[in-house]
Amino acid sequence: RMAVVASQQRKGKLKVIVDALGLAEYTITICSNKKTFPEKYQHIITDDLISLSKQIYLKARRANNIRVTKDNKNSYDKRKDLQEEAILDCDNFLGEIQLAQKVFHLKKKRILYWGGKVIEVRDGIKSWKESDSKRYKKLFNS
Numbered sequence: 001r002m003a004v005v006a007s008q009q010r011k012g013k014l015k016v017i018v019d020a021l022g023l024a025e026y027t028i029t030i031c032s033n034k035k036t037f038p039e040k041y042q043h044i045i046t047d048d049l050i051s052l053s054k055q056i057y058l059k060a061r062r063a064n065n066i067r068v069t070k071d072n073k074n075s076y077d078k079r080k081d082l083q084e085e086a087i088l089d090c091d092n093f094l095g096e097i098q099l100a101q102k103v104f105h106l107k108k109k110r111i112l113y114w115g116g117k118v119i120e121v122r123d124g125i126k127s128w129k130e131s132d133s134k135r136y137k138k139l140f141n142s
Contacts, residue, residue, distance in 0.1 A: 090122035
């Protein structure tokens, strides 16, 4: 098997989950950096950032593990709910990053990179949700 260049990878659900995992890993790494987030203030914001990043990943993963079947519309509803929750968590995450920037005087370059990762995950989940909607529309006439 040959490796695929990142720019040529399929923008499928699996990539979104890998991206969400990468976001959580990046968030945990930088939030643990005492130089970026001084320890005495660290838990005021960093715990929320870490928690949100983990929830985004776990909800996307959970949604992906739900098998939608024609005789169980509930499975599709649960999957869609998890996707929507993950999208909302991404929006909240962007707000938390903005707050962290103000409180910790983070560099613009870091905020653009970190925020870009969040937006990539959010947009990927939105695309996945839209794809599911088209895919299952006929199945459930919704």
